[in-house]
Amino acid sequence: MIERILTTELADHQGEEIHLAGWVHRIRELGAVSFVLLRDRSGIAQLVYDGAVDFGNETVVRVTGTVEANEKAPGGFELRVTATDVLAAAASDLPIAVNQESEVGIDALLDNPIVSLRIPRVRSIFALQATIAQAFANHLRSQEFTEIKSSKLIGSGTEGGTGLFTVDYFGERVYLAQSPQFYKQAMVASGMERVFEIGAAYRAEKHDTPRHLNEYVSLDVEMGFIAGHEDLMDLEVGLLGAIFEEVQERHADTLERFGASVPSAEQMQKTPRIDHEEAKGIIADRTGKKAFEINPEGERELCSWALDEHGVEAVFVTAYPRKKRPFYTYPDGIKTKSFDLLFRGLEITTGGQRIHEYDMLLETLPKFGLTEEGLGDYCTIFKYGCPPHGGFAIGLERLTQQILGLSNVKEASLFPRDRKRVRP
Amino acid sequence: MIERILTTELADHQGEEIHLAGWVHRIRELGAVSFVLLRDRSGIAQLVYDGAVDFGNETVVRVTGTVEANEKAPGGFELRVTATDVLAAAASDLPIAVNQESEVGIDALLDNPIVSLRIPRVRSIFALQATIAQAFANHLRSQEFTEIKSSKLIGSGTEGGTGLFTVDYFGERVYLAQSPQFYKQAMVASGMERVFEIGAAYRAEKHDTPRHLNEYVSLDVEMGFIAGHEDLMDLEVGLLGAIFEEVQERHADTLERFGASVPSAEQMQKTPRIDHEEAKGIIADRTGKKAFEINPEGERELCSWALDEHGVEAVFVTAYPRKKRPFYTYPDGIKTKSFDLLFRGLEITTGGQRIHEYDMLLETLPKFGLTEEGLGDYCTIFKYGCPPHGGFAIGLERLTQQILGLSNVKEASLFPRDRKRVRP
Structure with a gap:
């Protein structure tokens, strides 16, 4: 059985086929390839897809793939995805952005x-x-x-x-x-x-x-x-x-x-x-x-x-x-x-x-x-x-x-x- | 400095001069000698006094004495008391007895x-x-x-x-x-x-x-x-x-x-x-x-x-x-x-x-x-x-x-x- 590991554990599983599960944090589509940041309770990892993806930010997914080294990825490793299960869809009208480096103002935080x-x-x-x-x-x-x-x-x-x-x-x-x-x-x-x-x-x-x-x-x-x-x-x-x-x-x-x-x-x-x-x-x-x-x-x-x-x-x-x-x-x-x-x-x-x-x-x-x-x-x-x-x-x-x-x-x-x- | 130990620690201090502190749980006066049970957070120990004592149940005391073996005492050791500091007096009209083996009824417990x-x-x-x-x-x-x-x-x-x-x-x-x-x-x-x-x-x-x-x-x-x-x-x-x-x-x-x-x-x-x-x-x-x-x-x-x-x-x-x-x-x-x-x-x-x-x-x-x-x-x-x-x-x-x-x-x-x- 393929095991779910955490995003921060990729380095221990290089070359292995594993599951990650979490929330789609950010999507960057570059035509032939898409980079998706996946967030779980431990941190964030990079997923690599061929072509475009058909889900949006905050979608909850369970993905299967192989762990590969990539010095440009957060933590030095990424997952080349072979299968994606959407566990829950997410509406696209988030009242505040959750994936930005800049700080959200306190009133917006407290109101949402x-x-x-x-x-x-x-x-x-x-x-x-x-x-x-x-x-x-x-x-x-x-x-x-x-x-x-x-x-x-x-x-x-x-x-x-x-x-x-x-x-x-x-x-x-x-x-x-x-x-x-x-x-x-x-x-x-x-x-x-x-x-x-x-x-x-x-x-x-x-x-x-x-x-x-x-x-x-x-x-x-x-x-x-x-x-x-x-x-x-x-x-x-x-x-x-x-x-x-x-x-x-x-x-x-x-x-x-x-x-x-x-x-x-x-x-x-x-x-x-x-x-x-x-x-x-x-x-x-x-x-x-x-x-x-x-x-x-x-x-x-x-x-x-x-x-x-x-x-x-x-x-x-x-x-x-x-x-x-x-x-x-x-x-x-x-x-x-x-x-x-x-x-x-x-x-x-x-x-x-x-x-x-x-x-x-x-x-x-x-x-x-x-x-x-x-x-x-x-x-x-x-x-x-x-x-x-x-x-x-x-x-x-x-x-x-x-x-x-x-x-x-x-x-x-x-x-x-x-x-x-x-x-x- | 004389150290406070707990009532359950007497066995480790045989022959030593130590302090105990706690509540007077029960007093048994036998004329020439009085046995006092002292209660602290860890348990109960026996104190031995020459003659009568001038405090009542639930009085809070700090006592000084020497630890002696006595197989009849709870735990096999007792404290022969040389000095007693009363830290707080206690009224004698306790609404329920706290030192009896028999169980107190639930209504009396909950009401007090x-x-x-x-x-x-x-x-x-x-x-x-x-x-x-x-x-x-x-x-x-x-x-x-x-x-x-x-x-x-x-x-x-x-x-x-x-x-x-x-x-x-x-x-x-x-x-x-x-x-x-x-x-x-x-x-x-x-x-x-x-x-x-x-x-x-x-x-x-x-x-x-x-x-x-x-x-x-x-x-x-x-x-x-x-x-x-x-x-x-x-x-x-x-x-x-x-x-x-x-x-x-x-x-x-x-x-x-x-x-x-x-x-x-x-x-x-x-x-x-x-x-x-x-x-x-x-x-x-x-x-x-x-x-x-x-x-x-x-x-x-x-x-x-x-x-x-x-x-x-x-x-x-x-x-x-x-x-x-x-x-x-x-x-x-x-x-x-x-x-x-x-x-x-x-x-x-x-x-x-x-x-x-x-x-x-x-x-x-x-x-x-x-x-x-x-x-x-x-x-x-x-x-x-x-x-x-x-x-x-x-x-x-x-x-x-x-x-x-x-x-x-x-x-x-x-x-x-x-x-x-x-x-x-």
Whole structure:
């Protein structure tokens, strides 16, 4: 039986009769001969036909032929075709071209997601993104973390009611979870100690910026028996280093295509940790303007400073004032044991130690205008003994965006949800 | 520095001074000496104190001591404690006991999820479940499948509007996805060819049975360039065999605790494939009653037959009539190229080949009362060339339930959602 091989495997089959299968990417008819580029999940190969062909771009075909060397063909080999089965026809009115070297504008991409994912450049973003998620999980499993799957339908908002999408649940008004915060803390306290989750998170915010999505994938981590938030930053630089190494090893071609690179694991270990006040001082020094907040411009400035001073485009900003962090953040005087990680000018993580003592939690709630009853079962987690713990969350799309240097985070979401888009 | 070790590692540290950290599981005071069982993420160890102790069950402690052999202690070693740090106190009014050998009733478990997850037996269900998800992903990656993350907010229902939860999306009425069917087909057609997704799925059905959840985790697979639905059944038996092997290797203790076992990979390869008519005949033969439908009793009978005849408690039922399957199922006369997998008396999978030809799809829609416009962008997937493909989905909670022999699928969901429960 003749075997189907992938377009990238031609070199191993010189002189053999094989099948290729895929999509017709481009056709060049030269009268006596036609060159057809065939696209499959692995890449693109050249097919050679005698005379003209009777199919158009995007037709799905299964072809039979003999592999021949040709230094002018992509990869140095081509298939001289003897038989073609058309598996599915394709209409000729593609709304955007999928076989051009020039980039398609972002609005055209986002308005035609079903077709734009056929563009090899676009699809490669999501192959790389799958590796990020896999490396995240594998590194944490190597540290004895257990993966959890928590509910995304919640009866009340742990972090307050604003920014929540409402769901009609058999006549009851419930919400889509903004984060699995409650659940990952519950699982640490249950005795699982170290947990992670890869799941959807929802923000009903009316932002329409290149860095916001209304539905995104949150890479969530929570760890018990920590000595402080420093342990979490240690964990995160090791984790990101492992992710970057895996991306470098498996997606060097995609990085090259985007003119991108990733920091090494060694570079990540050098990520500086500066407190919030110090950060504002650095911004002021570098811009000549007093910084009242760390705004997007300030975030870019801090990463630029980290690159200059520490050789890595990442920086932890720690010790945020208590009023700027959620109620459950562990206090440290008027500040908190919390951090953000900025990477290449964008916040990709928020994290910190959490309050684990029931008494401290009950004292804290009124300061944030909250009550034990209003938080549903949240306080039960701490009532019956919970170890010191903390965690962080990384936005998968933002991390993808920052690795590849994408101008808009929506390019890093397969089917992005924003104010205007809830289809397809 | 004295190192924290896990309770299951005592044997490797005999005579050494070490730390343990965890939850006080049980206290037995015998006057001159107290024995305390300490629980951590790995298991339980015995601590020995002189005299009484001044903490209660579930207190979180970090203890220092010397490891000594004691054949009466769990694992053959115990820790003679010299110092105890209380990391968090615990209230004494636990709503359910977490340290008893006897099983807690399901209603008490489900009504107190935050506390019930402290029961080692309960927590072990979810450690095993994490392995199922990991083995699922790893096996598919070994076959060159790519993981995707699709939106759970959809503008219209591909499978009809019934059974959908509605979401208020900035004033627009949208739905929670029942399955990633549309998206995984789109990704096959995009050129990714082979994809899988682990994600939430929603069914707004008023079922209240031991086998239904309103929110569950769907293990979804879709594969291009198949010859027929047989390829998918081949893939699934290999996949389940790999999952079962991993569960056996890593969770033998949990299987033992539940009096459960898993089929071997070899057994799974023997899974029979019978068509829907033949299945009804087998049920009629074995029960002496004519079977008009394959109801839950019939599903149990078929698995019992498969065990008797083929040595495996699993059976594929194929060739469902067209009107019993979704519109996108590939027809085969008045039947379809589809299948269900029954495992230990319960349907855990629905799958099949899908219609990939645009023309056939357009001809099919009116027979199901559908229109191209009504399906939003669905038909675009096929308009521009889509290979023959198909897939299946496995309910993670149901598979967990069937492996461990749980009486109710809700026991296999961390925070189950049903008609009555949308908290915590």
